[in-house]
Amino acid sequence: MGEYFLKRLLAMIPILIGVTLVIFFLTALIPGDVVDVLLESQFQPELAAHLRGTLGLDKPFVVRYWNWVSGLGQGDFGLSIINGRPVLSQILEMYGPSLELAIIATVVGVLIGIPLGVLSATQQFHLTDDFLRLISVIGFSLPSFWIGTLFLLMLSLYFPGFPILKFVPFSRDPVLNLKIMMIPGMTLGIAMVALIMRMTRSCVLEVIRAQFVTTARSKGLNERVVLFKHVLRNALIPVVTLVGLRFGYLIGGLVIVEEVFGIPGLGRLVIYSISKRDYPLVLGVVFFIALSFLIINLLVDILYAVIDPRISYGKKAE
Amino acid sequence: MKKTVPVALGIAASLFLLIGQIRAADQPKYGGKLVVGQDIDAVGLDPYKTTALASLNYFEQIYNSLLQFDAQGALQPELAASWENPNPTTYIFRLRKDVKFQDGKEFTAEDVKATFDRALDPKTGSARALTFKPIDRIEVVDKHTVRFILKEPFAPFLNYLASPAHSSILSKSVIEKSDPNQVVIGTGPFQMVEFRPNDTMLLKKNPQYWEKGLPYLDELEIRLIKDPSSRVAALRAKSVDHIWIMEPQLVQILMKEKGINSAMAASTARKRVFINCTKLPFNNVKVRQALSSATDRKELIRVTVMGKGELCGALPAAVGDYAFPAEKLPFYDYNPERAKKLLAEAGYPNGFKAQFKVSAAHITDQYAAQMLQRQWKKIGVEIDIVQVEWGTIIRNINEKNYEIGSMTDFWRPDPNEYIVYNWDIQARTGFTSPDLDKMTVEGITTVDHKKRVALYHEIEKKIAEYSPILYIYAHPQRFEFWSDYVKGYVPLPQCSRVNLKKAWLDK
Numbered sequence: 123m124g125e126y127f128l129k130r131l132l133a134m135i136p137i138l139i140g141v142t143l144v145i146f147f148l149t150a151l152i153p154g155d156v157v158d159v160l161l162e163s164q165f166q167p168e169l170a171a172h173l174r175g176t177l178g179l180d181k182p183f184v185v186r187y188w189n190w191v192s193g194l195g196q197g198d199f200g201l202s203i204i205n206g207r208p209v210l211s212q213i214l215e216m217y218g219p220s221l222e223l224a225i226i227a228t229v230v231g232v233l234i235g236i237p238l239g240v241l242s243a244t245q246q247f248h249l250t251d252d253f254l255r256l257i258s259v260i261g262f263s264l265p266s267f268w269i270g271t272l273f274l275l276m277l278s279l280y281f282p283g284f285p286i287l288k289f290v291p292f293s294r295d296p297v298l299n300l301k302i303m304m305i306p307g308m309t310l311g312i313a314m315v316a317l318i319m320r321m322t323r324s325c326v327l328e329v330i331r332a333q334f335v336t337t338a339r340s341k342g343l344n345e346r347v348v349l350f351k352h353v354l355r356n357a358l359i360p361v362v363t364l365v366g367l368r369f370g371y372l373i374g375g376l377v378i379v380e381e382v383f384g385i386p387g388l389g390r391l392v393i394y395s396i397s398k399r400d401y402p403l404v405l406g407v408v409f410f411i412a413l414s415f416l417i418i419n420l421l422v423d424i425l426y427a428v429i430d431p432r433i434s435y436g437k438k439a440e
Numbered sequence: 441m442k443k444t445v446p447v448a449l450g451i452a453a454s455l456f457l458l459i460g461q462i463r464a465a466d467q468p469k470y471g472g473k474l475v476v477g478q479d480i481d482a483v484g485l486d487p488y489k490t491t492a493l494a495s496l497n498y499f500e501q502i503y504n505s506l507l508q509f510d511a512q513g514a515l516q517p518e519l520a521a522s523w524e525n526p527n528p529t530t531y532i533f534r535l536r537k538d539v540k541f542q543d544g545k546e547f548t549a550e551d552v553k554a555t556f557d558r559a560l561d562p563k564t565g566s567a568r569a570l571t572f573k574p575i576d577r578i579e580v581v582d583k584h585t586v587r588f589i590l591k592e593p594f595a596p597f598l599n600y601l602a603s604p605a606h607s608s609i610l611s612k613s614v615i616e617k618s619d620p621n622q623v624v625i626g627t628g629p630f631q632m633v634e635f636r637p638n639d640t641m642l643l644k645k646n647p648q649y650w651e652k653g654l655p656y657l658d659e660l661e662i663r664l665i666k667d668p669s670s671r672v673a674a675l676r677a678k679s680v681d682h683i684w685i686m687e688p689q690l691v692q693i694l695m696k697e698k699g700i701n702s703a704m705a706a707s708t709a710r711k712r713v714f715i716n717c718t719k720l721p722f723n724n725v726k727v728r729q730a731l732s733s734a735t736d737r738k739e740l741i742r743v744t745v746m747g748k749g750e751l752c753g754a755l756p757a758a759v760g761d762y763a764f765p766a767e768k769l770p771f772y773d774y775n776p777e778r779a780k781k782l783l784a785e786a787g788y789p790n791g792f793k794a795q796f797k798v799s800a801a802h803i804t805d806q807y808a809a810q811m812l813q814r815q816w817k818k819i820g821v822e823i824d825i826v827q828v829e830w831g832t833i834i835r836n837i838n839e840k841n842y843e844i845g846s847m848t849d850f851w852r853p854d855p856n857e858y859i860v861y862n863w864d865i866q867a868r869t870g871f872t873s874p875d876l877d878k879m880t881v882e883g884i885t886t887v888d889h890k891k892r893v894a895l896y897h898e899i900e901k902k903i904a905e906y907s908p909i910l911y912i913y914a915h916p917q918r919f920e921f922w923s924d925y926v927k928g929y930v931p932l933p934q935c936s937r938v939n940l941k942k943a944w945l946d947k
Contacts, residue, residue, distance in 0.1 A: 154835030
């Protein structure tokens with residue numbers, strides 16, 4: 123297991139190098155640059171050229187790439203061109219709220235989605251199943267900005283004291299922070315519940331008809347044991363994969379919910395840095411999101427082995 | 441006579457009592473925290489390295505300038521207690537002696553000199569180097585007197601000195617020892633406690649502020665809430681106390697709400713439609729005149745900004761007497777027949793197709809483009825609207841990579857900056873005209889007010905005639921709303937919240 127883990131970590135290096143190339147290239151392709159944005163209404167061609175020179179934007183692509191990557195190799199993400207602050211500290215600041223939202227949404231999704239999925243599968247063709255399927259279709263059809271705005275409206279009308287459109291970091295006031303994050307977390311959680319429920323249902327249905335389940339039943343095992351020990355364990359692998367992918371997506375893709383609830387997270391940072399063409403910041407954030415994806419993938423692979431004992435890394439197949 | 445004196449005294453006494461009572465009710469309260477819901481984030485905090493309006497909304501609370509504009513747009517002293525202009529190229533400013541920077545250092549003439557020397561230094565890379573190009577040198581006469589020597593008469597000078605966006609006074613020690621983008625220390629009513637880009641800026645009262653008794657607030661927070669509906673919800677939920685919005689539809693809704701005060705800024709932002717004069721068919725002046733004639737500006741005002749705008753030429757009426765009455769400008773009357781005739785004369789009797797680039801940076805840009813599409817269709821001009829992101833449209837227009845394009849605008853302190861011929865017209869539309877070139881330079885050097893006004897009227901007529909840019913209408917940049925427990929706040933026409941220093945909370 124340890125050896126496998128090390129191998130996977132090493133394999134991440136070439137992937138990350140590939141990532142840096144792709145994001146640097148794509149960022150350079152965006153039309154317009156940071157100087158255009160800085161000079162906005164006061165466009166002066168000579169001054170623009172001067173600023174591009176001092177920022178090193180007139181250097182060839184390869185040189186700029188090397189400067190950035192060599193800094194990155196030493197853990198130096200550089201300074202934001204727009205606000206002059208270190209890129210890394212800004213990312214870490216914004217990473218917290220995004221991670222928190224992703225965790226809340228996932229926990230809500232797993233805790234509600236999996237049991238409902240199992241219930242739905244075991245009650246197939248019954249009224250409960252129809253009802254749950256309907257609910258799940260509605261759940262992932264509703265766009266999060268709509269649910270979010272609805273939550274905001276209801277809270278501001280019926281619970282005037284409830285903290286909305288505020289933000290306090292977890293480190294400063296954990297209770298207030300959780301109170302604030304609960305609603306956006308739920309907003310994201312609704313779609314997550316629907317998704318996980320559907321996935322769990324179809325996976326359970328697939329496994330429940332497998333021969334080993336019939337065997338387990340014919341051994342005279344209690345239906346509950348059959349369901350939780352035999353069916354669910356085997357059905358969970360695709361669900362875990364799905365949750366892992368969604369989690370990674372949530373960290374980097376929360377733009378809409380963050381904007382609706384006014385939460386300073388990574389999604390907002392991505393949009394802001396791209397719209398301002400703040401290159402070091404764009405590159406830093408996108409790199410960080412890619413890194414998160416890789417780490418989550420690794421964790422998911424490790425989880426497989428925990429759920430399914432047949433999957434064991436490192437040991438040779440016998 | 442004998443009787444009238446006591447009566448008069450009695451009236452005076454009762455008036456005095458009455459005023460006393462009003463005073464007591466309106467006695468400002470100290471303390472508390474006011475939260476502003478801000479719509480766009482700062483593009484850096486160095487006043488000399490960004491020309492973005494968004495940054496001004498943040499740093500205007502921290503810095504002062506030598507002069508200031510009052511609510512009527514007249515010049516008033518700020519850090520300079522008085523000034524004189526012994527000859528057209530010399531200005532002497534006597535500075536206030538009771539001003540300290542937020543780090544405790546005394547404000548002196550050295551700081552003024554260091555600020556402008558830095559702005560003018562090409563190494564700084566400031567857009568203001570060109571703004572203040574006519575300055576030859578700055579001399580420190582004594583600790584509290586500073587003299588500006590100009591190369592030539594510079595009519596907009598005092599107006600620029602009163603605009604925090606152009607001439608916030610920095611501290612010499614910050615300029616020498618650190619970067620004003622990171623160390624933000626001024627002489628203003630509030631000092632920065634924390635700035636988290638993309639999230640919030642927390643400011644606290646400057647206890648040594650020189651305007652005695654101000655500010656009333658202990659803390660001021662500028663919190664970024666980009667989504668306009670969320671900003672409105674936040675004001676209703678009292679999560680924030682002051683917001684401004686651009687969307688005319690939301691304005692209609694909020695105006696009716698109880699417990700919320702509102703103010704409409706002056707119509708200082710022009711809706712500009714750039715026409716690329718280097719491309720066919722737009723290099724023909726008759727085509728541009730046809731487009732101007734086919735534009736029903738009044739309908740646009742009615743529909744796109746719901747009537748909250750004014751007709752304007754290259755200068756909005758808000759600049760005062762410099763603005764020529766827009767309805768009298770050539771090709772401003774809506775006349776599709778003339779437009780068709782002009783098109784036929786230019787060789788396009790059946791019209792043509794063109795692309796219109798527009799960004800989503802200002803919501804009304806898109807409405808205006810759609811209206812123009814409809815109006816111009818009547819003379820056979822088919823417009824294909826292409827939505828482009830903000831950074832891209834700036835670059836596209838700066839590089840003349842467009843046919844027709846629209847960009848947002850905002851308040852400027854002087855007519856000279858509204859009509860920057862060489863950047864806005866020449867560099868962006870490719871239109872050149874030797875007489876406009878000469879006249880816009882004269883607009884800077886002509887100090888005599890009457891002559892300058894006449895000159896700008898001429899310039900406006902010329903621009904309307906050549907139509908390299910169509911000025912459709914002027915609209916308020918934003919609409920301000922604040923809860924009614926915020927007292928003492930005086931909104932300014934130029935989209936500035938500096939008067940939060942006079943605001944206090946009654947709750």
